[in-house]
Amino acid sequence: MTYEQTLHYLYNKLPLYSSIGIRAYKADLKNTLALCKHLGDPQKKIKTIHIAGTNGKGSTSHMLAAVFQQCGYKTGLYTSPHLKDFRERIKTNGEMITQAFVVAFVDKIRTFSEEIEPSFFELTFVMALEYFVYQDVDIAIIETGLGGRLDSTNIITPELSIITNIGFDHMDILGNSLEKIAFEKAGIIKQDAPVVIGEVTTVTRTIFKEKARETSSPIFFAEEEYEITAAVHSDEELKVEVFNNDKKLKHSYKLDLNGLYQAKNFLTVLTAIDVLQNNFSLDDENIKQALSNVKTLTGLHGRWDIIHRNPLIVLDVAHNVDGIQQLVHQIESISYKGLHIVFGMVKDKEIEKVLEKLPINATYYFTRAQIPRALPEDELLERASVFHLRGSSFNEVNIALKAAINAASEEDMIVVCGSTFVVGEVDLV
DSSP, X not given: OOHHHXXXXXXXXXXXXXXXXXXXXXXXXXXXXXXXXXXXXXXXXXXXXXXXXXSSHHHHHHHHHHXXXXXXXXXXXXXXXXXXXXXXXXXXXXXXXXXXXXXXXXXXXXXXXXXXXXXXXXXXXXXXXXXXXXXXXXXXXXXOSSOSTTSGGGGOOOSEEEEOOOOSOOXXXXXXXXXXXXXXXXXXXXXXXXXXXXXOOHHHHHHHHHHHHHTTOOEEEHHHHEEEEEEEEOSSOEEEEEEETTTTEEXXXXXXXXXXXXXXXXXXXXXXXXXXXXXSOOOHHHHHHHHTSHHXXXXXXXXXXXXXXXXXXXXXXXXXXXXXXXXXXXXXXXXXXXXXXXXXXXXXXXXXXXXXXXXXXEEEEEOOOSSTTBOOHHHHHHHHHTTTOEEEEOSSHHHHHHHHHHHOOTTOEEEEESOHHHHHTOOOO
């Protein structure tokens, strides 16, 4: 097959969560383990860091990848979903997996794959493992897809596990309470392997501590290790000053991930770096250099991503209650004349709970991504009206964005958000 034919096979032959939702989710590790066994267990041939969480795991993964790259380690990075190109999911030192490897891997595994019928995610994760072995990486940073305990990625035994935070998302799979969701995320904590926890509540803290006790895992809470003493953002960067509670020292950093919400992810990254210093050489100068160049080093996009000025156009993949809440906080910190929001969601999110968080002082351009899971734009408009959100509906993301651009003055701000898939379809600037 050609590369295009291979992609068509992956998207159409295998159950794809981004298209069909829960029906694509396999609530066990059987297929992933079978694929790995068939390939000689690549997961046992590389060192890994495993990252779960409701929000922030993508940013945390990319920050850590940038640090390892800058410190001279050959670094694999597996994340999902992608924005534009399938190959964004699998990178080595910021470079996407080659088309040739994708074609060769699918060709090699195809007969066996069709016998056991894995999901799209199961197959592509194993592809990533095989690629990282082929690339002989020093470390691979692995982001979970959904949850943790039964996520396909949970076949690895990592150097470190990280759980960024717990919020309400994917409740149809993970449960309808923070306790149930935290239990699923805590499933990535492995025997004797340290774990770093980002944000916690009293309830989730107890669940994580109990799991760490069961597995004899050293546990570190980022909010206890560091405090944010100042955070100031601009269009280009986020300046963060932190206090190290153990060493009683202040440190200042500049991040090119300029969303205010990145400060909390940053504390998780700093705590992870401290733990990893036992086995890796991660020096302060390279750490600071890496964190100021995460986008360049890793190719991360879609996190308060400014793509145009006059008017200011921002892309952000916030798509659940906690993410939207953080995004609104960011919007409130910006000066603008008029606010325009291009907004679309998928059907299986908490639509009403997200809509009630959105600012009513904006003009809305309700739209949909071109996937089966997308909520129809007219229905979204109707449901939004209950919360006094005013606007119009558009059947394609770029048509909606063009309408916003035409309506906006140079002093206005346009934010595209609500779904990773909506952001991924933007091609107008």
